[in-house]
Amino acid sequence: MSKAYLSIQQVDKTFTRGSASTNVLKSISLDVDKGEYISIIGHSGCGKSTLLNIVAGLTDATTGVVFLEGEVVDQPGPDRAVVFQNHSLLPWLTVYENVALAVDKVFRKTRSKAERHEWTMRNLELVHMGHAKDKRPAEISGGMKQRVGIARALAMEPKVLLLDEPFGALDALTRAHLQDQVMQIHQTLGNTVLMITHDVDEAVLLSDRIVMLTNGPSARIGEVLDVPLARPRRRLDLVTDPTYLRCRSAVLKFLYERNRFVEAA
Amino acid sequence: MSKTALKTTEAAPVAAGAGRAAVVAFPLPRPTLAETLAPKLRSVATAVVPPAIVLGLMLLVWEMLCSSPGASLPPPSQVVTDTWELIANPFYDAGGIDKGLGWHLLASLQRVALGYAFAVVFGVGLGVLVGQSQWAMRGLDPIFQVLRTVPPLAWLPLSLAAFRDGQPSAIFVIFITSVWPIIINTAVGIRNIPDDYRNVARVLRLNGFEYFHRIMIPAAAPYIFTGLRIGIGLSWLAIVAAEMLIGGVGIGFFIWDAWNSSMMSDIILALVYVGITGFLLDRIVALIANSITRGTAKS
Numbered sequence: 001m002s003k004a005y006l007s008i009q010q011v012d013k014t015f016t017r018g019s020a021s022t023n024v025l026k027s028i029s030l031d032v033d034k035g036e037y038i039s040i041i042g043h044s045g046c047g048k049s050t051l052l053n054i055v056a057g058l059t060d061a062t063t064g065v066v067f068l069e070g071e072v073v074d075q076p077g078p079d080r081a082v083v084f085q086n087h088s089l090l091p092w093l094t095v096y097e098n099v100a101l102a103v104d105k106v107f108r109k110t111r112s113k114a115e116r117h118e119w120t121m122r123n124l125e126l127v128h129m130g131h132a133k134d135k136r137p138a139e140i141s142g143g144m145k146q147r148v149g150i151a152r153a154l155a156m157e158p159k160v161l162l163l164d165e166p167f168g169a170l171d172a173l174t175r176a177h178l179q180d181q182v183m184q185i186h187q188t189l190g191n192t193v194l195m196i197t198h199d200v201d202e203a204v205l206l207s208d209r210i211v212m213l214t215n216g217p218s219a220r221i222g223e224v225l226d227v228p229l230a231r232p233r234r235r236l237d238l239v240t241d242p243t244y245l246r247c248r249s250a251v252l253k254f255l256y257e258r259n260r261f262v263e264a265a
Numbered sequence: 266m267s268k269t270a271l272k273t274t275e276a277a278p279v280a281a282g283a284g285r286a287a288v289v290a291f292p293l294p295r296p297t298l299a300e301t302l303a304p305k306l307r308s309v310a311t312a313v314v315p316p317a318i319v320l321g322l323m324l325l326v327w328e329m330l331c332s333s334p335g336a337s338l339p340p341p342s343q344v345v346t347d348t349w350e351l352i353a354n355p356f357y358d359a360g361g362i363d364k365g366l367g368w369h370l371l372a373s374l375q376r377v378a379l380g381y382a383f384a385v386v387f388g389v390g391l392g393v394l395v396g397q398s399q400w401a402m403r404g405l406d407p408i409f410q411v412l413r414t415v416p417p418l419a420w421l422p423l424s425l426a427a428f429r430d431g432q433p434s435a436i437f438v439i440f441i442t443s444v445w446p447i448i449i450n451t452a453v454g455i456r457n458i459p460d461d462y463r464n465v466a467r468v469l470r471l472n473g474f475e476y477f478h479r480i481m482i483p484a485a486a487p488y489i490f491t492g493l494r495i496g497i498g499l500s501w502l503a504i505v506a507a508e509m510l511i512g513g514v515g516i517g518f519f520i521w522d523a524w525n526s527s528m529m530s531d532i533i534l535a536l537v538y539v540g541i542t543g544f545l546l547d548r549i550v551a552l553i554a555n556s557i558t559r560g561t562a563k564s
């Protein structure tokens with residue numbers, strides 16, 4: 001057993017339907033330190049969400065194990081909060097109630113009602129959504145929904161924050177704004193983060209390490225790239241930073257030269 | 266920066282639009298009563314005028330067709346004069362089954378309320394069970410699909426034999442008629458809860474009860490209410506038919522009784538009342554559904 005905070009060991013995943021079976025992930029091993037920000041990048045359909053769901057405990061690995069602080073992950077739980085690819089707020093609850101549902105469940109025994117209310121509001125403020133607390137998900141924009149999803153996940157005080165393309169469906173401006181917010185939150189709270197992304201710039205800007213998956217089926221970890229950029233990082237300063245440019249082109253090379261996207265038959 | 270640029274370009278044509286635009290920008294003169302009422306009146310008018318015209322035309326055609334001396338059905342004018350006593354005194358009570366139409370309707374509504382209430386409780390409960398479990402679905406769904414096609418009245422002899430009394434039999438017929446769409450729609454609603462919501466519940470480790478009332482019921486509510494609406498419609502259809510056979514006080518038997526004494530006008534009036542009541546029942550369930558599921562529309 002490894003000493004890492006979060007340890008993914010020899011994870012394989014094969015989906016079986018009837019007699020047909022597809023091997024999606026092949027021998028994935030990864031050690032993550034506390035407070036690290038890891039990005040997982042790879043072409044569409046290679047198995048990124050599957051890997052994240054295995055860490056979350058929502059999907060069982062076919063073989064292999066995931067350890068968090070030395071304990072085997074075998075079911076989902078609030079210590080591994082997920083921001084889902086499509087936000088998945090509950091549409092019949094208001095913004096406030098969506099976050100409060102999580103807060104009330106996780107801290108019911110340890111905090112008073114007033115404390116829980118205060119904590120819910122604090123997390124909404126953290127993503128600048130306090131003003132819309134009484135709106136329903138249908139009444140707010142995509143970027144706002146994503147922010148509420150992030151607030152809900154942060155409010156659980158998870159050991160590991162799992163982000164599945166959290167900025168995927170957003171326009172460039174909103175995306176940049178949210179990236180800055182997440183960077184700031186990571187800076188102040190020191191969360192351990194696993195983030196899936198399609199976006200090379202996003203990966204380099206936010207991560208300490210970038211995990212690149214090869215094309216499926218049987219996706220493996222093709223390469224792990226260190227991003228030795230000092231924090232706090234400022235997007236405008238980085239545009240001309242040689243280290244940034246080197247990392248960026250390393251990822252691009254991996255994605256577009258060595259693992260060009262092949263449409264599965 | 267780009268935002269300001271956008272704004273100026275947008276503003277330009279407005280400024281060029283001269284006087285009128287300027288007036289809009291300043292505090293408006295308070296709208297007069299006529300001005301505030303006009304749009305509301307207009308929307309009421311668009312809802313009421315077309316059906317009123319069609320109804321008027323239909324009554325006119327009916328009047329003309331049935332005015333000849335040999336006509337087998339009375340024209341509308343004749344219906345109103347014949348039944349004026351009934352229209353004017355909906356709640357008279359001369360003992361036995363000689364009561365006003367209001368009493369008959371209430372008696373029918375009471376049966377529907379009881380039978381439907383059982384159907385809601387039982388139907389939603391069983392629907393949740395069937396929707397939750399793959400095995401219950403496989404085992405029960407085909408049976409439900411067969412049973413739901415049995416016409417309401419076909420259950421009546423069986424229930425009369427079982428209960429040996431008209432009143433519980435009628436309630437049972439209501440129940441058995443309206444329960445199937447409630448079960449089936451609830452089950453479909455539960456099965457269609459998106460995996461995302463289930464995953465949220467799993468990450469939060471909601472327990473069975475929390476999952477039931479925080480996720481399952483609200484997520485399935487639109488489907489459940491579809492079932493409830495179909496159910497109330499079928500209940501009302503069934504009660505009129507069932508009451509014709511069981512007798513006693515009730516709008517169904519009133520119609521049958523009127524037929525036996527050849528009072529066509531009474532029948533026509535009762536049919537109008539039945540239609541309006543059925544319509545109102547449907548609207549009430551729809552209103553409740555709307556107010557409860559407002560936030561549930563997919564976002």
Ligand SMILES: Nc1ncnc2c1ncn2[C@@H]1O[C@H](COP(=O)(O)OP(=O)(O)OP(=O)(O)O)[C@@H](O)[C@H]1O
Pocket residue numbers: 015016024042043044045046047048049050051216
């Ligand atoms: N429940 C399932 N049953 C069968 N196959 C599945 C299942 N879930 C995912 N797969 C398959 O596993 C592969 C990886 O899916 P996954 O959702 O992890 O991809 P992804 O990398 O997240 O893609 P994207 O970037 O488009 O979100 C896909 O080929 C998909 O068809």
Ligand SMILES: [Mg+2]
Pocket residue numbers: 048049050085164
């Ligand atoms: Mg995915």
